[in-house]
Amino acid sequence: MTMIMTTLKYLVFCLLFLPAAAMAAGGAHITHVDLDLSNKAVERGRKVFEEQCSTCHSMVFLNYKATMDPELAAQSFGKEPPDLSMTAKAKGKRTDGAQYIHALLTSYYTHEDGRPDNKVFPNIAMPNPGLTEEASRDVAAFLWWASEPSREERKTLGKWVIGYMVILTGMLYVVNKRTWKDIKKKG
Ligand code: HEC
Secondary structure, eight states: OHHHHHHHHHHHHHHHHHHHHHHHHTOTTOOOOOOOOSHHHHHHHHHHIIIIITTTOOBGGGTBOOSSOHHHHHHHHSSOOOOOTTHHHHTOSTTHHHHHHHHHHTOEEEOTTSOEEESSSTTOSSOOOOOOHHHHHHHHHHHHHHTOTHHHHHHHHHHHHHHHHHHHHHHHHHHHHHHHHHHHHHO
């Protein structure tokens, strides 16, 4: 009974939560681009992060500490810069989080009165890091990868499992044939 209740609660949670998550990720101003998520792009993005973002942002899962004191940052910008370890995952399924980060970084503009703002995140407390298009794509790829570093491991594991299954199938086929050959001979 408790099992059923737990499952039901989980289902209700999913039904309530998923549409909200989808809405959060599908903001009106996010233009999806053809992001390069290769290891090379991820490594370039890591450099961008180290040089341009780690002043303010930590990434605890990768042992990056913000160089600026978080309290000082909070005082200077009005908000504490969040840890970016899981941001890509929090902002959308699959690669949507990376799309969100890229869109965010490339959506800074200036109001007529000279006030800086962001189309994806109006009134964002983060100053424009002023990245090139390439750098924003690469750092989005890096944050995407970082939010799930086991992604690559799982891919290689998948290959081993498939290889194992192929070999196992082959062996079973041979065993099966031999067994029947003997039985047919006897019969
Ligand atoms: C000068 C400090 C500073 C630097 C440098 C900086 N950020 Fe931020 N960042 C912030 C602050 C402050 C916030 C919180 C913004 C808010 O909630 O209004 C933030 C928020 C974010 C968010 C979360 C946005 C959201 O929707 O919640 C992302 C993603 C992000 N930064 C990425 C980056 C990346 C990538 C870089 C490097 C290219 C970078 N930041 C550089 C201060 C900084």
